[in-house]
Amino acid sequence: MTAILVVDDSAVDRHLVGGLLERDTALRVDYATDGADALRKMGAAVPDLVVTDLMMPEMDGLQLVSAVRSKFPYVPVILTTSQGNEEIAVQALQQGAASYVPKHALARRLLDTVHRVLAVSCRERSYLRLWNCISVAEYALELDNDSSLIGPLVTYLQEHVSRMGLCDETDRMRVGVALEEALTNAMYHGNLQVGSELREDDDRAYCALVEARRNQVPYKERRIHVRARLSRDEAVFVVRDEGTGFDPSGLPDPTDPANLERVSGRGILLMRTFMDEVSFRGMGNEVVLTKRRPGGLNLVANGR
């Protein structure tokens, strides 16, 4: 059975909408009289879909849409709109309502719209469940020195780490920061060989040098090689650049308070703090970052 919550302050309209929906015997209809009432009912039992009026006392349809979106992001909301409140309907759609049906066309379009929206949300939920079926994911990428790729890559990896159940929200942010540091490090220090000392002295000269080297041999031919392997127990990221490398032991000690304000070494400090393990390989141009599942080894037995 698919559960639909109908929200309307008018009893007549509630029954009109409910009656139309109940023509489909696969739908089970429940009712709420305004937004606040709807959220209470949703707290008790999460429906598959909400059909709501826009104009209501207490909490109107627009407020309900934003509340549902933040608290129940997988429950789609369909609006019923009457003439004169299109402006609010437009706002509600922008805030995340899935669709709308004008009140005068309810009989003709409501069931159809409900089915269409249910089909889409069912597909979306299947995607989320598919992520739970992934036991191992591994990929390798090659990036040129285009900083606009770092953002999307970090976002993708972060999302993947959290979907594999390897981190909570706070950890997710930290994983992102560590990866971003590793990637920017590989691009600017590794491939383009622009030192952070210059940045401390003269930010404009630093940017100009970066721009110039992006188009200069040998820098411009260098790539960043990224490998990620995620399982239910850990995520391992390997970031390698094609620069001349560096001696990690020669970095200023980032735990020395005197060095805290310095740009150099800061990235590595962040990586070390936010990941469970960080090691440099080769000539120092390959860094391996490991993030383990919180609670780690004792959970391995449960992982499939």
Next chain:
Amino acid sequence: MATILVVDDSAVDRRLVGGLLEKSAVCTVQYAANGVEALARMKEVAPDLIVTDLNMPTMDGLELVKSIRARHPDVPLVLVTAYGSEALALEALEHGAASYVPKSQLAERLPRTVDEVLAMARTDRGAKQLLTCLVRSEFQFVLDNDPAMIDPLIDLVQQIVAGMGLCDFTGRLQTGIALKEALLNAVFHGNLEISREQIQAVGDRLIGEGDASLADQRRSQPPYCGRRVYVYVTVSPAEARFVVRDEGRGFDVAAVPVPGDPNALEPERGRGLSLMRNFMDELRFNETGNEVTMVKRRDDNDSNPRG
């Protein structure tokens, strides 16, 4: 630098909108007086975003939204709505416009809205570009016998295959069909030990919900319910490799029909196999018949089309 195409039949409004944009953002602004003109200019202008009025003669904003979505799905549209055109705006948003700004609040809201939409579009493009940087991708799935997982899995695989430019649209479609056959086979024939005829008889309802079909019963019944399907997917720019293994009893591999002779097995199963064989470049079973390996190689323009 972003290029923005402003579409409005009123010269005054075009200037107003264009002026606001040029003042606030680093962008080039181009103009069109209606939807038809806008469509005609799409190629030469190649805008990153379109700002359009809704009420125009010749081709209005709603029509323009529909055409752009069909022909240039990557280009987002922002609507400028006049008082009284909310119903039309509603329809345009449903048809895929990215956002809207009321004409009365252009100065306050247009620049910010345009920035937001451009940023979203960039993220979107970044994600697509990222796919083209992939040099290898490997996934392992453990599926219970829920057929609802099959389509999303195939979707994911097709996205990766597309990103790596392994094969054209038809090739991707064929890869998807072959993989689907292999997965259906593993779930129904392998783990649940249901013949494909029985599946056909139940039809789509099986993939749906709630009815107590044979497949549903077995999904919660030992020994069937404890069985899993293991899927290994490896994609590189050279080939896509799929291994699908079930925990059923397998079948007599010697009875696998040679191409053109699907009679050795039940017809539906024979059909699935012949699709897999035709659409993949390599197909082989392990000895017990509960594991199939399929390989799709990179399209080579010089090679002969395969039958």
